[in-house]
Structures are given as structure tokens and as C-alpha cells.
Amino acid sequence: MDLAGPLWPHPTPLQIQARVNILVDRYLSVEHLCDRLNDLPHQFNHPTARSWPTIDWKKISLTHVMGIAPETFLRILVGIINTELPIRGYSQTSRQYLTSIHPGLAHFVGGQVNDQGGLVEKGLWEQEEQRHGPALIKVYRQLGGAEPIIEPHVPRAYHPSNHPYDDLYRHGLHRVATEYSATCLYLWLMAHSTGPLQQVFSELAKDEINHMTKFWGFGVWLFPEENRGEMVRRVIRTQLLRVCPGPWHLSPDMETNDNDRRFMPRMLHTLQRMRNELAWSHWSWFHRLEFVYTFLRVMSRLKTWNQTLTSDTLCQLFGPTPSTQCCGGIQPR
Incomplete structure (x- = not known):
């Protein structure tokens, strides 16, 4: 059974959008997102x-790819592999900001x-994420009949300032x-695939949704109520930069405080690197529009879920928010 609904050998953008809608409803229901966040305190004590x-x-074969040229699909896989492989670097940088x-x-983490x-014990986040690179290498071998040429990304190192909450907020x-x-990305690839190939992408997507939900909810708890809209705004803006290159960073209202001025150059660098890694220049405009649609559908669902994250709910999960100065002088609630 296909996980995204009806199949077409040469799907149109509207048909891909319909498949994305099914996937968002299936994997990002508000109930599921709440369940994944509620799981986080349990994982602190009993990581599984x-x-x-x-x-x-x-x-797995190329017959499971729908609507993407094989060479473009393989280029995308290599870019994802390069990004997924250095998970140890990502996990240790995050650990240092959080400790x-x-x-x-x-x-x-x-x-x-x-x-x-x-390192004497891996974090659960690293354990789950470290499966992704090897899984995608297996997929590449099956589809390309050869080993991928890998150039793993070098993760950004830990660079603390005298303001650990600001550092953690940006990170x-x-x-x-x-x-x-x-x-x-994995939902979009699921919409363009079927069979065991789609099953691989579904497992990757489940991991990413689980982790995204936990980090998002934790961030809403740790940082002030006033920053909720700002967090959504920044995430949307960074993804617009990713899928629609343009002079977004030149708009005066985009950089409103020191956090913006320090956050955006790093994110712009990351976004440019990701466009290169994912062979963006080889994507058709139809594929780019599908990808933008996927971003918007997922963000719409996250915004709906975000409204359920009340102060009382989050305090029941994580306890009182630490009363520490952060983020431009705003106190956590």
C-alpha cells in the first residue's frame, strides 16, 4: 500500500500536492505532535x-521513483548523505550549548x-539520527549501482559568548x-516515491518529525511567550531563503535586533550550502514549487499545533521555566 495515496507514473504538481496533503495529515496530526513532545520527559530518564x-x-529500484529524473534523484541523495553523516559533530555542539x-x-542530544x-555514552538524538546516513548510502547503492562519492559537511564548532541563553536561542x-x-524534504521525497524506497523515507521522516517536535516544544517552554511568533517568523524566513533565493536579507524589517544580525549570516551560509548540496540548479521549477508547497503545508500544521503549547501544559511537562535573562533582555515566563 502506498503511504501517500493514489499513484501516478508521471505525477503533475497538483497530484504531488495532493500526496503531500495526505502525508501531512498522516504524519503531522496535532495529536501525534503532542504525543511526541509529551514523550520527551520520559526520554530524559528512560532513553529508548x-x-x-x-x-x-x-x-529498492528506480521504478519506485516517480516524476524525478534518476540523475537528479541521485544528486539529491548524495547531498542528503553529506549532510546527515557528521551527526557526531552536530550532537556535541548542541550538547555544549545545552549543558x-x-x-x-x-x-x-x-x-x-x-x-x-x-564520549562515553551517545545521546538518544545521535543514536536515532546516525541511522540516516548509512540508510541513504544503501539506497544510493541500489539505485546507482555504485558507491556514492561522499564529502561530509564539517559541522559548525561550539563558539560560546558571555550570554549562554542568547547562544542557545540562536543555536x-x-x-x-x-x-x-x-x-x-523527506515528505516531498515520499510524495515522489513508492514501495520500499518510500518506506525508507518514511522512517527518516518519522525521526525528523519526532526530533523537530521535541526541540520546538522545548524552545517554546524555555524562552518567553513573546518569542513564539518571532520563532515561527524566523523559521519561515530561513526556509524562504532556502527555496526561493533572493534579497530577503536586505529588507530592513528582517534584522530587528542583535540576535537577527548574528543569526542571519550563519543561516544564509547554511542555506546556500544546502542549495548546493541538494543540486538545486538541477531541479525543475515544478519541483521547486512543490517543495515550497510542502514547506508551507508543514508550517501551517506546526502553527496549529503551536497554539496548543500553553504555559500550563509546558510547565506540567518540564516544570517552571528557568528565570534567567535572555534574548534581548526578555525574561522566560
Whole structure:
């Protein structure tokens, strides 16, 4: 059974949009997003990696790709592999930003290190994310009949300032934006695939949705109520920059405070790198429009879910918000 509804060998953009709608309803229901966030406190104390079902890797073939040229599809796979592989670097950078503020989430993301800085226990986030690169390499081998030429991305290192909450706020926005981007990409690839290939993308999407939801909800709890709209605005803006290159960063209302001025150059660099990694110049305009549509549909659902994240609900999950100065002088609630 196809996970995205009716199949067409050469789907039109409207047919892909219909498949995306089915996938968003299936994988991003408000109830499911609430469940994934509610799971986070349990994972602090009893970390358990989500298991994948059995996948028949040998049956994956190019016949499972719909509406994307094989060479473009393989280029996209290589770009995703390059981004997914250096998970250790991502996890340790995030752990360092989190350790002084919330040791529980720091352990969830980056595990535990000894006094010399050596890793002695992987974090659950790293355990789940580290499956992605090898899974995609298997897919590439099946579809391309050869090993992918890999040039893994070098993760940005930990660069603290004297304001750890500001540091974490910017880093956290970047992490939410990348998880959101990965969610949208895997859903879009699911809309263009079927069979065991689609099953692989579904497992990747489930992981990304799970992590995105946890980081988003935790961020809403940790940072003030006044920043909710700003977080949504920034994530939307960064994705517009990703899929619609243009002079967004030159608009005066885009950089309203020091966080904007420090956050946007790093994000612009990341977005340009991702466009290169995903072979954006080889995408048709139809594919780009489908991708934009996927971003908008997912964000619409996240905004609906975000409205359920009341102060009382979040305090029941995580306790009182730490009363520490952050983000331009605004106190967490």
C-alpha cells in the first residue's frame, strides 16, 4: 500500500500536492505532535531509540521513483548523505550549548563525556539520527549501482559568548530550522516515491518529525511567550531563503535586533550550502514549487499545533521555566 495515496507514473504538481496533503495529515496530526513532545520527559530518564521495521533493501529500484529524473534523484541523495553523516559533530555542539542550561536535554542530544571530553555514552538524538546516513548510502547503492562519492559537511564548532541563553536561542533556532527542513524534504521525497524506497523515507521522516517536535516544544517552554511568533517568523524566513533565493536579507524589517544580525549570516551560509548540496540548479521549477508547497503545508500544521503549547501544559511537562535573562533582555515566563 502506498503511504501517500493514489499513484501516478508521471505525477503533475497538483497530484504531488495532493500526496503531500495526505502525508501531512498522516504524519503531522496535532495529536501525534503532542504525543511526541509529551514523550520527551520520559526520554530524559528512560532513553529508548525508536525501532525501524524490516525493510527489503534489495527490492529498492528506480521504478519506485516517480516524476524525478534518476540523475537528479541521485544528486539529491548524495547531498542528503553529506549532510546527515557528521551527526557526531552536530550532537556535541548542541550538547555544549545545552549543558549549563538544561543537562537533561544536553544528555538526550549529545550523551555523556568524561573529564577529558571523550564520549562515553551517545545521546538518544545521535543514536536515532546516525541511522540516516548509512540508510541513504544503501539506497544510493541500489539505485546507482555504485558507491556514492561522499564529502561530509564539517559541522559548525561550539563558539560560546558571555550570554549562554542568547547562544542557545540562536543555536536552537538553527537546529529547529534544520529538522524542519529535513522533515519537508523527506515528505516531498515520499510524495515522489513508492514501495520500499518510500518506506525508507518514511522512517527518516518519522525521526525528523519526532526530533523537530521535541526541540520546538522545548524552545517554546524555555524562552518567553513573546518569542513564539518571532520563532515561527524566523523559521519561515530561513526556509524562504532556502527555496526561493533572493534579497530577503536586505529588507530592513528582517534584522530587528542583535540576535537577527548574528543569526542571519550563519543561516544564509547554511542555506546556500544546502542549495548546493541538494543540486538545486538541477531541479525543475515544478519541483521547486512543490517543495515550497510542502514547506508551507508543514508550517501551517506546526502553527496549529503551536497554539496548543500553553504555559500550563509546558510547565506540567518540564516544570517552571528557568528565570534567567535572555534574548534581548526578555525574561522566560
